[in-house]
Amino acid sequence: MRLTRIGAIILLLLLQADAWSGQVQNLRVWAGPDSTRAVLDLDGRVDYRLFTLDNPSRVVVDISNVDPATAFSFNPEHSGVISGVRHGVRNGSDLRVVFDLDAKARPQSFLLEPAGDHGHRLVIDLYPENAASPGERVKQVVRSAASNGERDMIVAIDAGHGGEDPGAVGPGGTFEKEITLALARELTERINNAPGMRAVMIRTGDYYIPLAERYNRARQARADLFLSIHADAFRDFRVRGSSVYVLSRSGASSEAARLLAKSENKADLVGGVKLDRGDDVLSSVLLDLSQSAALEYSNSAAESILDQLGSVGRRHRNRVERANFVVLRSPDVPSVLIEVGFISNPQDEQKLNTAGHRRQVALAITDGVERHFRQTAPQGTWFANNRNPSRHVVQRGDSLGKIAQKYQVSVSRLRQANNLNGDVIHPGAELVIPTGS
Numbered sequence: 001m002r003l004t005r006i007g008a009i010i011l012l013l014l015l016q017a018d019a020w021s022g023q024v025q026n027l028r029v030w031a032g033p034d035s036t037r038a039v040l041d042l043d044g045r046v047d048y049r050l051f052t053l054d055n056p057s058r059v060v061v062d063i064s065n066v067d068p069a070t071a072f073s074f075n076p077e078h079s080g081v082i083s084g085v086r087h088g089v090r091n092g093s094d095l096r097v098v099f100d101l102d103a104k105a106r107p108q109s110f111l112l113e114p115a116g117d118h119g120h121r122l123v124i125d126l127y128p129e130n131a132a133s134p135g136e137r138v139k140q141v142v143r144s145a146a147s148n149g150e151r152d153m154i155v156a157i158d159a160g161h162g163g164e165d166p167g168a169v170g171p172g173g174t175f176e177k178e179i180t181l182a183l184a185r186e187l188t189e190r191i192n193n194a195p196g197m198r199a200v201m202i203r204t205g206d207y208y209i210p211l212a213e214r215y216n217r218a219r220q221a222r223a224d225l226f227l228s229i230h231a232d233a234f235r236d237f238r239v240r241g242s243s244v245y246v247l248s249r250s251g252a253s254s255e256a257a258r259l260l261a262k263s264e265n266k267a268d269l270v271g272g273v274k275l276d277r278g279d280d281v282l283s284s285v286l287l288d289l290s291q292s293a294a295l296e297y298s299n300s301a302a303e304s305i306l307d308q309l310g311s312v313g314r315r316h317r318n319r320v321e322r323a324n325f326v327v328l329r330s331p332d333v334p335s336v337l338i339e340v341g342f343i344s345n346p347q348d349e350q351k352l353n354t355a356g357h358r359r360q361v362a363l364a365i366t367d368g369v370e371r372h373f374r375q376t377a378p379q380g381t382w383f384a385n386n387r388n389p390s391r392h393v394v395q396r397g398d399s400l401g402k403i404a405q406k407y408q409v410s411v412s413r414l415r416q417a418n419n420l421n422g423d424v425i426h427p428g429a430e431l432v433i434p435t436g437s
Helices: 002-019 134-144 176-193 211-220 255-264 267-271 289-309 346-352 355-376 400-407 411-417
Strands: 022-031 036-042 048-053 058-063 066-068 082-090 094-101 105-112 120-128 153-159 197-201 225-230 243-247 321-323 335-339 390-393 430-433
Touching: 022 094, 036 082, 048 105, 058 105, 058 120, 066 094, 094 120, 153 176, 153 211, 176 197, 176 225, 176 355, 197 355, 211 225, 225 355, 243 289, 289 335, 289 355, 346 355, 390 400, 400 411, 400 430, 411 430
Parallel strands: 022 066, 153 197, 153 225, 225 335, 243 321
Antiparallel strands: 022 036, 036 120, 048 058, 058 094, 082 094, 105 120, 243 335, 390 430
16 A cells, blocks of 8 residues: 555656646846846746736736746846745646736736747736836936027937847956946946036846837937947957947948847847837838938948047047948937947956946047037037137136136136036146137
């Protein structure tokens, strides 16, 4: 009798093992300002069902015939609207995962095929009911810009990759997504500290945004210029230096540019985007007359930025390159992609991990953008009303009053032109002297 019972238990365990046809290998959670993403890594395709429960708010996912290979955990720093995760076996062979939420959220889920270093994935995006939309957030930048007939030029700054998509990985283990975000933050500060310009960050944290959504947010912000920041890798680790790209309406300007665009355009597959093949932005793009004007403007900005980048390090290319980057396909916002270095090169990787170098790169890009706006800004902007200003290097004993009197401008106008909140100036600083005051 005892042997019979043991045999029955062994048979039950074997039957249960056979019932589990797959495994959930890991859970990862990413939180952005608009949504929270939970990703379940799988070893194959699965069937699943998702539903919500209230009081308290929960999202429940039932996955057929899978076994959790490990205990689920997540970093509270990236948990977003998720306050806890529980799981258990149901019906002997199915897995139930329960996401406890801090507040009501609308779920959207889809399965992803293997891409990059990732295998099969089940993605659950949670959108809080009362969260501000991305469009509303970026429009706040426009509202805060000057409305006195001297509006600021809006610069949209896009940190490449993010979240599920780490981008390129350096020999020292540095993720491209971390470098681009750090540099985007530095560049945002520099742009905002310069007169006549205002920056809006497309990605503000470690999460992924689809490529088309990035330039759409720039359009919602009424951006005058869109800058996408990257630090790519190449099979030859000796290759290094910065490069600047604009959209090509035909072929790429070089084989390297074609390969780079091909690599960057795969980001949506790695980052986790459910593509509608009926209108696939990765395979088609509508280019109209307004984009022709934007392309011309983009090239002018790119040349100015490339020229300035030469002052802070080696340039991989001494000319602006062209390729069909998805992220540059805005029909009406001039767009430039900047490769600040090759993260696959040990020297470039080391420099990009240095705050001082990133600051120099950000200053060079800012100078390039400023020079471009001084030549091209339309009427009604600060730049148009301060075209070709003089500059004054502050000497010992100088004060704003003395400088204003010397150039016959008002102190308040001098403060505004240099984004000064008070009267403190330091020897060696270079002040813009506005004209037409």
